[in-house]
Amino acid sequence: MDGGARPVGARERRRGSVRIGELAAATGVSVRALRYYEEQDLLVANRSPSGQRHYPDTAVERVQLIQQLYAAGLASKTVVKVLPCIETEEVAPQILELLRAERARIDEQITGMLETRDRLDAAITAASEARGDGRSCPR
Amino acid sequence: MDGGARPVGARERRRGSVRIGELAAATGVSVRALRYYEEQDLLVANRSPSGQRHYPDTAVERVQLIQQLYAAGLASKTVVKVLPCIETEEVAPQILELLRAERARIDEQITGMLETRDRLDAAITAASEARGDGRSCPR
DNA sequence: CTAAAACCTGACGTTGACGTCAGAGGCAAG
DNA sequence: CTTGCCTCTGACGTCAACGTCAGGTTTTAG
Numbered sequence: 001m002d003g004g005a006r007p008v009g010a011r012e013r014r015r016g017s018v019r020i021g022e023l024a025a026a027t028g029v030s031v032r033a034l035r036y037y038e039e040q041d042l043l044v045a046n047r048s049p050s051g052q053r054h055y056p057d058t059a060v061e062r063v064q065l066i067q068q069l070y071a072a073g074l075a076s077k078t079v080v081k082v083l084p085c086i087e088t089e090e091v092a093p094q095i096l097e098l099l100r101a102e103r104a105r106i107d108e109q110i111t112g113m114l115e116t117r118d119r120l121d122a123a124i125t126a127a128s129e130a131r132g133d134g135r136s137c138p139r
Numbered sequence: 140m141d142g143g144a145r146p147v148g149a150r151e152r153r154r155g156s157v158r159i160g161e162l163a164a165a166t167g168v169s170v171r172a173l174r175y176y177e178e179q180d181l182l183v184a185n186r187s188p189s190g191q192r193h194y195p196d197t198a199v200e201r202v203q204l205i206q207q208l209y210a211a212g213l214a215s216k217t218v219v220k221v222l223p224c225i226e227t228e229e230v231a232p233q234i235l236e237l238l239r240a241e242r243a244r245i246d247e248q249i250t251g252m253l254e255t256r257d258r259l260d261a262a263i264t265a266a267s268e269a270r271g272d273g274r275s276c277p278r
Numbered sequence: 279c280t281a282a283a284a285c286c287t288g289a290c291g292t293t294g295a296c297g298t299c300a301g302a303g304g305c306a307a308g
Numbered sequence: 309c310t311t312g313c314c315t316c317t318g319a320c321g322t323c324a325a326c327g328t329c330a331g332g333t334t335t336t337a338g
């Protein structure tokens with residue numbers, strides 16, 4: 001891991017001066033991941049004269065959005081394209097098609113996962129009943 | 140690719156004698172994937188004296204189930220454990236916990252994807268309206 | 279019988295999203 | 309000024325689920 005407790009000093013947080021470690025702690029993603037996002041042009045940082053990254057406060061939301069899109073199965077190349085659209089709500093026409101395609105893909109995936117969940121439920125229920133293991137009174 | 144058209148001859152299919160190429164064609168997965176499943180102990184095959192794999196007809200369903208579980212984000216090590224339970228509906232107690240854990244994970248993932256879908260919808264709707272591009276009359 | 283198609287076993291290559299390590303600065307506290 | 313944590317840039321490692329290629333055997337169509 002990279003961040004545990006954060007003895008950040010006292011009167012930090014000058015608005016727009018979040019360093020990479022703090023951002024990592026705030027979002028729950030690793031420092032490495034944040035640098036990776038920058039490589040992928042998903043996240044930009046202001047650089048101090050010495051080269052250190054400083055993020056605006058909005059970066060927290062942005063990182064969380066990136067995670068959400070990743071979790072939905074979008075590739076980083078896709079995320080790069082759709083990110084600005086989602087944040088600004090201004091969508092270029094070519095991107096619109098991409099959005100629709102991804103939406104459709106997500107929808108299919110949800111459908112599949114609902115089916116899978118039901119199959120797992122069936123097995124779980126069968127097992128519970130076979131064991132007289134009613135799930136509402138485990139005690 | 141491995142299978143395109145399948146000039147399989149005429150009086151094949153002696154019940155329980157499906158070869159790997161046919162199974163691939165029937166399930167839509169690649170021959171390589173089927174061999175991989177065997178490596179992972181997800182799929183067993185009878186071997187002819189010369190070493191060729193012959194699958195029972197039930198293999199089709201099994202492969203589809205494997206795919207479904209993969210699509211839901213289960214790892215192959217997990218699939219190995221839960222597969223027999225789902226097929227036979229007989230669940231060992233340790234596996235039961237695993238099933239519940241995976242079910243919960245899937246549930247969370249579905250929730251997340253629903254949120255993501257809504258965000259995409261918002262962007263899509265905003266874009267469509269901005270362009271006067273009602274989705275019901277594209278012409 | 280012969281040629282084509284399908285199958286076999288290794289074994290190395292691929293892709294994405296990071297993990298991890300090395301070596302070299304930077305920055306607030308005592 | 310020194311100590312100790314944080315940060316920097318490479319750059320190689322990882323893991324899963326296959327893809328792909330090589331070299332050889334088997335089955336099938338004609």
